[in-house]
Amino acid sequence: MPRATICLPTYNERANIEPMIRALEPLDVHVLVIDDNSPDGTGDIADRLAAENAFVSVLHREKKEGLGPAYVAGFHQALADGADFVLEMDCDFSHDPADVPRLIAACGEGADLALGSRYVPGGGTVDWGRGRRFVSTAGSWYARALLGVSVRDLTGGFKCYRRRVLESIDLDAIRSKGYAFQIETTYRAIRLGFSVVEVPIVFSDRTEGTSKMSRAIVLEAVTRVPALRFAAMAGRI
Ligand SMILES: Nc1nc2c(ncn2[C@@H]2O[C@H](COP(=O)(O)OP(=O)(O)O)[C@@H](O)[C@H]2O)c(=O)[nH]1
Ligand SMILES: [Mg+2]
DSSP states (O other): OOOEEEEEEESSOTTTHHHHHHHHGGGOOEEEEEEOOOTTSHHHHHHHHHHHOTTEEEEEOSSOOOHHHHHHHHHHHHHHTTOSEEEEOOSSSSSOGGGHHHHHHHHHTTOSEEEEESSSTTOEEESOOHHHHHHHHHHHHHHHHHHTOOOSOSSOOOEEEEHHHHHHSOGGGOOOOSHHHHHHHHHHHHHTTOOEEEEEOEEEOOSSSOOOOOHHHHHHHHHHHHHHHHHHHTTOO
16 A cells, blocks of 8 residues: 655644644544644644554654745655655645545556645635735746746645655755745656646635744745746756
8 A cells, every 4th residue: 555644844733733633544644743843832732642643753843944844854754754655734724634635646646746726627715815815826827937837826735746756856955945845846846857737625714823924935935936947947956
């Protein structure tokens, strides 16, 4: 049986972590929580859950450095543990745990990278204000145009990689931390010739805890996209 590991980054998700682990329990996956020393004690709850459940493990990091470095550390760990499929997922229920099997199935059927996509038929967002919808759709449009790729949802963080994709990407060269990390990983996979498919998902706003999105994260994406394009033109990625 192919083995799937869900990398679940957490920063102050004490209200969400246990319900999320419970929701993932029936799916026959391994869950790797990557906690950046959350001040609200999420890491302690994760430790308890790992002690109680063999399918859960925890990677503790010293400080919050953004989603990108947390995922890179998680990817290395998942590969070392022998995962065939490695997933990214938020811990705030914006990504529906029930969609996990569809993402894994897309890779099982031959895709190298399956993206949960809000911007293909059947996908969408609920509970989002106009401001956030605009930032997200404009961001995907901007990245798509500058990078010259056909992917509709470049900034989403619900993804499933076949092992060989993460083995091929130079993970330690990735500097992006926020949405840019999602754009960069998908772009690098495309540049390496891997096949990418979009699986429709509906993204709903979190009900517990608070978003860590910031102006800096949006700005990083705006500047990283042309930098990625130049790196590709120079043959560096
Ligand atoms: N380990 C770690 N997790 C993070 C960090 N920033 C955000 N997260 C987690 O990444 C997921 C998505 O973050 P969120 O704040 O909901 O971003 P949004 O959905 O774009 O508003 C959640 O599970 C967060 O707890 C970080 O710096 N380190
Ligand atoms: Mg969120």
